[in-house]
Amino acid sequence: MNRSDDKLLLANVSRRGLLKGMAGASALLLAARWDLGLASEQAQFGAGAMPGGWVDNPNVFIHIDPEGLVTIVNNRAEMGQGIRTSLVMVAADELGADWGQVRVQQANADQDKYGNQNTDGSRSMRHWYDPMRRAAAAARLMLEQAAANQWGVPVHEVKAGVHKVVHEPSGKELGFGALAKAARKLDVPDRNALVLKSDSELRFIGKESGLINGELKSAHPKAIDGEDIVTGKAVFGADVDLDNTLYAVVARPPVYGAKVKSVDDSEALKVAGVKKTVRIEGTGQPAAFKPLGGVAVVASNTWAAMQGRKALKIEWDMGPAGDNADYTSEAYCKSLEKAAQSPGKVIRQKGDIEAALKEADKRVSATYYMPHMAQSPMEPPVAVVRVKAGKAEAWAPVQNPRATREGIAGILGLDKENVTVHQTLLGGGFGRKSKPDFVSEAARVAKEFEGQPIKLQWSREDDIQHSYFHAVSVDHLEAGLDAQGKATSWRHRTLSPSIASLFAPDPKHIQEFELGMGFNTMPFSIPAIRLENPPAPAYVRIGWFRSVYNLPHAWAIQSFAHEMAVAAGKDHRDFVLDLLGPDREVHNLTVGDGWNYGEDPDLYPIDTARMRRVIERATKEAGWGRETKKGRGLGLAFHHSFVSYTAVVFDVEVDDKGKVTIHRADIAFDCGPQANPERIRSQLEGACVMGIGVALKSEVTFKDGVAQQDNFDTYLIPQMADAPKVVRVHLIDNADDAMGGAGEPGLPPVAPALCNAIFAATGKRIRRLPVGDQLAS
Amino acid sequence: MVTLTINGQEHELDVPDNMPLLWALRDVAGLKGTKFGCGIAQCGACTVHLAGQATRSCVTPVSAVQGREVTTIEGVADDAVGQRVQQAWLDLGVAQCGYCQGGQIMNATSLLKKTPKPDTQQIVDVMAGNLCRCGTYNRILAAIERAADEETSS
Numbered sequence: 001m002n003r004s005d006d007k008l009l010l011a012n013v014s015r016r017g018l019l020k021g022m023a024g025a026s027a028l029l030l031a032a033r034w035d036l037g038l039a040s041e042q043a044q045f046g047a048g049a050m051p052g053g054w055v056d057n058p059n060v061f062i063h064i065d066p067e068g069l070v071t072i073v074n075n076r077a078e079m080g081q082g083i084r085t086s087l088v089m090v091a092a093d094e095l096g097a098d099w100g101q102v103r104v105q106q107a108n109a110d111q112d113k114y115g116n117q118n119t120d121g122s123r124s125m126r127h128w129y130d131p132m133r134r135a136a137a138a139a140r141l142m143l144e145q146a147a148a149n150q151w152g153v154p155v156h157e158v159k160a161g162v163h164k165v166v167h168e169p170s171g172k173e174l175g176f177g178a179l180a181k182a183a184r185k186l187d188v189p190d191r192n193a194l195v196l197k198s199d200s201e202l203r204f205i206g207k208e209s210g211l212i213n214g215e216l217k218s219a220h221p222k223a224i225d226g227e228d229i230v231t232g233k234a235v236f237g238a239d240v241d242l243d244n245t246l247y248a249v250v251a252r253p254p255v256y257g258a259k260v261k262s263v264d265d266s267e268a269l270k271v272a273g274v275k276k277t278v279r280i281e282g283t284g285q286p287a288a289f290k291p292l293g294g295v296a297v298v299a300s301n302t303w304a305a306m307q308g309r310k311a312l313k314i315e316w317d318m319g320p321a322g323d324n325a326d327y328t329s330e331a332y333c334k335s336l337e338k339a340a341q342s343p344g345k346v347i348r349q350k351g352d353i354e355a356a357l358k359e360a361d362k363r364v365s366a367t368y369y370m371p372h373m374a375q376s377p378m379e380p381p382v383a384v385v386r387v388k389a390g391k392a393e394a395w396a397p398v399q400n401p402r403a404t405r406e407g408i409a410g411i412l413g414l415d416k417e418n419v420t421v422h423q424t425l426l427g428g429g430f431g432r433k434s435k436p437d438f439v440s441e442a443a444r445v446a447k448e449f450e451g452q453p454i455k456l457q458w459s460r461e462d463d464i465q466h467s468y469f470h471a472v473s474v475d476h477l478e479a480g481l482d483a484q485g486k487a488t489s490w491r492h493r494t495l496s497p498s499i500a501s502l503f504a505p506d507p508k509h510i511q512e513f514e515l516g517m518g519f520n521t522m523p524f525s526i527p528a529i530r531l532e533n534p535p536a537p538a539y540v541r542i543g544w545f546r547s548v549y550n551l552p553h554a555w556a557i558q559s560f561a562h563e564m565a566v567a568a569g570k571d572h573r574d575f576v577l578d579l580l581g582p583d584r585e586v587h588n589l590t591v592g593d594g595w596n597y598g599e600d601p602d603l604y605p606i607d608t609a610r611m612r613r614v615i616e617r618a619t620k621e622a623g624w625g626r627e628t629k630k631g632r633g634l635g636l637a638f639h640h641s642f643v644s645y646t647a648v649v650f651d652v653e654v655d656d657k658g659k660v661t662i663h664r665a666d667i668a669f670d671c672g673p674q675a676n677p678e679r680i681r682s683q684l685e686g687a688c689v690m691g692i693g694v695a696l697k698s699e700v701t702f703k704d705g706v707a708q709q710d711n712f713d714t715y716l717i718p719q720m721a722d723a724p725k726v727v728r729v730h731l732i733d734n735a736d737d738a739m740g741g742a743g744e745p746g747l748p749p750v751a752p753a754l755c756n757a758i759f760a761a762t763g764k765r766i767r768r769l770p771v772g773d774q775l776a777s
Numbered sequence: 778m779v780t781l782t783i784n785g786q787e788h789e790l791d792v793p794d795n796m797p798l799l800w801a802l803r804d805v806a807g808l809k810g811t812k813f814g815c816g817i818a819q820c821g822a823c824t825v826h827l828a829g830q831a832t833r834s835c836v837t838p839v840s841a842v843q844g845r846e847v848t849t850i851e852g853v854a855d856d857a858v859g860q861r862v863q864q865a866w867l868d869l870g871v872a873q874c875g876y877c878q879g880g881q882i883m884n885a886t887s888l889l890k891k892t893p894k895p896d897t898q899q900i901v902d903v904m905a906g907n908l909c910r911c912g913t914y915n916r917i918l919a920a921i922e923r924a925a926d927e928e929t930s931s
Contacts, residue, residue, distance in 0.1 A: 078874075079874055080872075080873030080874030080875070080911045081873070082873070210869070210870040211869045211870055211916065211919065214919070216868065216869065219868040220867050220868050221870045223867070223870060223872070225872075225875060226866075226867050226870070226872060227867065228875075229866075229872045229875030229878050229879075230850075230863040230866045230867060230872070230878060230879075230882060231810070231850065231851065231854060231863065232808075232809070232810020232811070232849065232850030232851045232879045233810065233851075234875050235809075236812075236875075236876055238803070238809070238812075238813065239809040241807060241809065247804060272793060301792075301796075301800055301804035301805060302800050302803070302804055302813075303796045303797060303800035303804070306816075376910060377874070377876070377910055378812070378814050378820065378822055378874070378876040378877045378908065378909065378910045378911075379812070379814075379874070379876045380813070380814070425874070425875070426874060427812070427874050427875070427876025427877075428873075428874045428876060428910045428911060429874075430910070457813070459816055460814065460815040460816060460817075460820075461816075678870060679870075682870060682873060682913070682916070683873075685912065685913070685915055685916070686873055686911045686912035686913060687912070688912065689909075689912025689913075689914060689915075690910070690911075690912050711815055711816075711817055711819060712815050712817075712819035712820050712908060713817065713819050717908060717910060718908075718912065718914070719905050719906075719908065719914075720900075720901050720904045720905060720907075720914040720917065720918065721901050721905060722914075723912070723914035723915055723918075724915070726915075727915050
């Protein structure tokens with residue numbers, strides 16, 4: 001497949017995004033190119049390029065019973081983004097199902113059958129919107145054909161309505177249930193012959209519902225798991241209930257890479273209910289998704305296991321931990337700040353940066369620090385595994401079912417065909433549950449208890465101390481302004497340990513997918529640009545945290561752009577709109593980004609007009625430029641991530657004790673076409689609050705390789721009082737572009753917008769997160 | 778052996794006196810709606826009602842509960858206020874992942890039973906100990922106000 005073909009496919013993937021892909025192609029050709037980008041080695045971009053690719057076979061995803069109950073299989077992890085509702089809604093709408101007769105069934109881990117299941121990168125809807133619509137359209141066509149066959153009429157005379165098929169000339173009708181058996185026996189229609197519903201025929205997709213900026217548009221929005229959640233019936237990882245279950249907790253090495261030297265479990269075994277202890281071999285460094293090692297205590301209930309763990313006497317061998325045992329945050333931060341003063345690996349350059357900086361009328365320089373953070377989903381890692389007769393069965397809240405299955409197979413020495421992974425609801429994920437180390441631990445323990453389920457529970461202390469931490473970072477920026485206050489030069493050095501250190505010897509430099517999260521994709525129009533990446537080693541497990549490296553890059557770039565505006569004596573919004581330059585599409589390859597979240601840069605370039613629109617919308621809605629009283633101010637930031645565009649304006653007040661009150665947040669968001677605006681809004685509201693935590697509260701520090709925070713009394717996350725008093729989400733109506741992500745893009749601009757607002761309110765510039773007590777005077 | 782009255786039913790549980798109610802509910806009584814989040818009364822996911830009062834079950838030993846009425850999220854719908862709170866949660870699409878929401882609902886219900894028409898600051902103060910990592914606080918607040926409105930208008 002050549003590049004242009006692939007572009008056509010992706011245009012088709014979002015029908016409403018046809019305008020872009022149409023250039024130079026005929027509509028006829030477009031209508032018949034569903035085949036391109038099939039899960040194959042040839043697919044370069046999008047869903048087809050993911051492991052397992054996509055699947056659109058209706059018989060895999062849609063089942064209708066004789067009573068008409070429609071069961072739709074959801075193959076993505078539900079972790080609060082609402083995908084079980086939204087994706088099922090997409091299929092139900094295309095099928096014509098009555099929402100009251102739709103059920104969801106969660107797919108087990110099986111990428112051969114269900115296509116890609118790795119729920120990260122804000123990909124679920126943008127990669128599965130079209131396959132699910134096609135699967136549903138094919139099922140609808142099969143129901144229509146079955147009806148036509150039964151009535152002996154041509155298929156073009158029949159049409160599916162809501163949960164039934166109608167023969168208009170005669171007025172005959174048959175329900176989906178009555179037709180299901182016959183329809184199932186028919187051949188699946190050629191996907192190139194499918195005609196999806198027009199927008200005017202849709203009942204759910206793209207329709208606003210529920211709570212919109214404080215107004216209830218329609219009560220009781222569609223929520224597949226809503227009732228189960230509010231009645232306590234929803235089944236999360238720890239809620240799996242199997243007979244004869246034993247409960248385990250694990251004492252893990254306090255420092256990454258350390259091992260058990262010796263263990264005395266005699267006191268632990270005296271604790272009532274404790275059955276046994278199990279040594280889990282550490283798998284050394286890099287850890288990937290394998291267990292950290294340690295000693296598991298297995299008991300008749302979780303409480304007994306925890307008491308038993310307290311009674312263990314373990315001597316740790318720090319030798320294998322190497323330098324990790326010396327890792328101390330303050331010293332590390334200083335070493336990065338020092339390294340930031342010297343040139344690093346050149347990532348992108350344009351013009352003569354040294355000359356431009358030298359000739360500048362005014363120079364601005366700043367260094368920003370963002371600490372480690374733990375994702376800390378409210379449900380700590382937990383898994384249930386049973387090993388029996390050479391087979392393993394797991395029930396777990398995991399974002400990556402395939403890696404979970406492979407991890408279990410690996411630690412037990414089984415073929416993956418002998419491993420079944422049932423996906424439970426996730427009590428939050430945020431990247432932590434992309435790494436199924438905790439399921440492999442449970443499998444290892446379960447191996448010692450043939451036939452007996454082991455529920456392995458992480459405590460909150462385990463979760464915070466043994467996270468796959470968000471990378472700590474230092475960003476050093478320097479810019480030049482001319483006499484008119486216009487930016488002439490921009491030098492940015494970013495330093496943070498790489499997630500690649502988790503899988504291979506530490507490269508000490510961040511990788512293409514990390515640079516591509518807002519660093520080399522910085523879209524400003526400045527004559528001289530130099531982007532560098534000096535080295536930064538990893539001493540702990542580094543992993544994905546919602547929006548990942550976009551967090552430090554947006555925080556530094558958006559804070560610095562504001563500092564430049566202040567130095568230039570210009571309005572922040574006017575200054576950044578000028579920095580963005582004329583409306584244009586920045587092709588990712590032209591800025592050295594070969595990644596682009598896995599998407600085709602021809603279809604998903606960095607579009608500065610879309611960026612401008614969200615900035616204009618957020619500032620307009622917030623009343624940008626209005627007078628504020630002393631101690632109160634507005635702050636702006638914006639960012640492109642996961643092929644979507646977000647701008648945030650905060651209205652913030654800081655009292656004389658340094659207490660921050662957020663009066664209002666205005667969030668403008670453009671993700672192209674919206675499948676379920678109701679859940680997009682909730683994602684942006686939630687990302688706003690999480691970002692406030694990043695800005696104000698959350699930090700994990702290390703001393704001698706040991707995390708110094710271990711529960712919510714020391715590792716602080718937002719409370720209700722931290723949330724903005726008012727949150728307004730302004731969705732940009734944009735049917736012209738291809739669909740972008742929605743789970744993560746809301747997060748990156750939050751911390752810089754908040755810190756810019758704090759500056760506007762107080763004149764105090766925050767360059768080190770979290771804000772903590774820095775404002776206390 | 779400890780005898781507990783949970784959602785109006787008596788349960789005889791073979792657990793030590795010092796076992797927190799949370800684990801007795803989850804691992805022994807088989808009531809899994811009450812969640813473990815922190816174990817030190819810092820997050821509120823484990824909130825139940827003890828004689829109508831919101832209580833952190835993760836730090837409440839079963840010995841302190843004997844002979845008192847325990848209500849969990851599974852039983853809160855028996856209470857009219859609890860039911861209204863649950864409905865408000867659904868109406869406003871509060872939940873994202875949902876893990877903390879049982880605890881949030883229990884605390885909100887307890888608040889409204891004592892203070893049928895709380896002002897915003899009272900809600901924020903009472904709900905301070907219930908964490909939600911998905912960040913649904915604005916909708917939680919709106920849902921509590923909605924349930925309160927319905928209560929006073931009915």
